[in-house]
Amino acid sequence: NAGVTQTPKFQxxxxxxxxxxxxxxxxxxxxxxxxRQDPGMGLRLIYYSASEGTTDKGEVPNGYNVSxxxxxxxxxxxxxxxxxxxxxxxxxxxxxxxxxxxxxFGPGTRLLVL
Amino acid sequence: DQQVKQNSPSLxxxxxxxxxxxxxxxxxxxxxxxxxxxxxxxxxxxxxxxSSIKDKNEDGRFTVFLNKSAKHLSLHIVPSQPGDSAxxxxxxxxxxxxxxxxxxxxxxxxxxx
Numbered sequence: 001n002a003g004v005t006q007t008p009k010f011q012x013x014x015x016x017x018x019x020x021x022x023x024x025x026x027x028x029x030x031x032x033x034x035x036r037q038d039p040g041m042g043l044r045l046i047y048y049s050a051s052e053g054t055t056d057k058g059e060v061p062n063g064y065n066v067s068x069x070x071x072x073x074x075x076x077x078x079x080x081x082x083x084x085x086x087x088x089x090x091x092x093x094x095x096x097x098x099x100x101x102x103x104x105f106g107p108g109t110r111l112l113v114l
Numbered sequence: 115d116q117q118v119k120q121n122s123p124s125l126x127x128x129x130x131x132x133x134x135x136x137x138x139x140x141x142x143x144x145x146x147x148x149x150x151x152x153x154x155x156x157x158x159x160x161x162x163x164x165s166s167i168k169d170k171n172e173d174g175r176f177t178v179f180l181n182k183s184a185k186h187l188s189l190h191i192v193p194s195q196p197g198d199s200a201x202x203x204x205x206x207x208x209x210x211x212x213x214x215x216x217x218x219x220x221x222x223x224x225x226x227x
Contacts, residue, residue, distance in 0.1 A: 004157070033214065040123075042116075042203060042219040043158070058214065090157050100146025100165055100207060103215055105157035 002026055004106035006091050012112045013081045021076040021109050023091030031094040032074035033058075033103065034066060036087040043090065049074055081113045117141045118206050120218035128226050133191040135221050137204030140185065144206040148215070149178060149189045152201045161202075162189070194225045 004025045013019055025032065030051050035043040035058075045058030049068040063085060065077045074093075078085060088110050092103040119138045127133045135149075145166035150158035164171040164178045164187070171178050177190045191198055204218040 035217075040219060042118075042120075043217040045214050048214055092157075100148075100163065101215075102148060102160050102163060103205075104160065105150075107157045108155070 004091055004093055004104055006089075006106035006109050008109060009107070010110045010112075012114065013078075014114055015082060017081050018077070018079050019081065019111075020078075021089055021091075021111075022073070023075065023106060024073045025091075025093040025104075025106075026072065027093060027095070027104065028071070029093035029095060029104075030071070031096075031101070032068065033092040033094070034064075034074070034076045035090045035092065036060065036085075037090060037108075038087050046076065046089075078111075081111075083113045085111065086113045087111060115140075116219070117144075117216045118204055118218040120202075120204055120221050122221050123219070124222040124224070126224045126226060127194045129196055130193045133189075133194045133198065133223055133225070135189040135191075135202050135204075135223065137187045137189075137218055138185060139187075139206050139216075141206070141208070141216075142185070143208040144216075146207045147178070147180060147187050148205045148207075149176075150203040150205060150217075151198075152203060152220070158203055191223075194223075196225045196227050199223055199225045 007022045033048040034046040047066040091106040094101045148163040149161045152158040201220045205215040
C-alpha cells in the first residue's frame, strides 16, 4: 500500500514549456486534490475532483488543467509554464469518516520555472 | 482572504516542555478541524482532528482543543521531543458544500534538546 504517489519529484522548466504532474492513490478514495505550497502562503487548492469524471476549480486554478483519468489517477497539467508557477505541488486524496474528511498527501513535486 | 490563520510563524520550545500551537478561523460554517505535520521535502501528514461537536480530542502526546465561540483551536504537544520539530498546519472544512480543506500558513516548531 503506497498511499499517494507523485511523479516527478523535481522538474525544471523553461518559460512556455508544458508538463504534466502525475498523481496516483491506491486507497480507493473518491476525492483527489492538487495544492501548491509557496513560502508564507500555506497550501492553496488548485483543483479537486470529488469523484471519477468530475473536476472543479479551487482557489488558484489559472494556468492549470486537470484530468481525473480514473479513480486512482489525477493529473495536473501546465500548458505554458510561467515563473509564477515555481512552487511545490502536492496531490492529496480523501478518506471520509462520520466526523469529516481527512486528506492524505503525496510527497510533493518541486517545480522550478526559469 | 485567509479563512484559517496561524499568526505565529515559528515557535521554539525546550525538550520535555509543552508546545502550544494556535489557529484561528473566520468561517462559522467550519465544523471539522485538522492538524498536519510537515517535514522538509515531504508531504504533510495527518496528525489529529476534531469535529465541532467536541471541544477536546487527545491522542497520546497530542491534544487538540476547540473553542467554537472564539473560533480558535490549539494543538498541545506534551512532552515535546526533538523529533516533533517540523512545520504544523492547521486546516478546516465544512461538511456541507465543497469538500475541501482550508489551510493556515503554518507554524515552524523547533524543539531544542
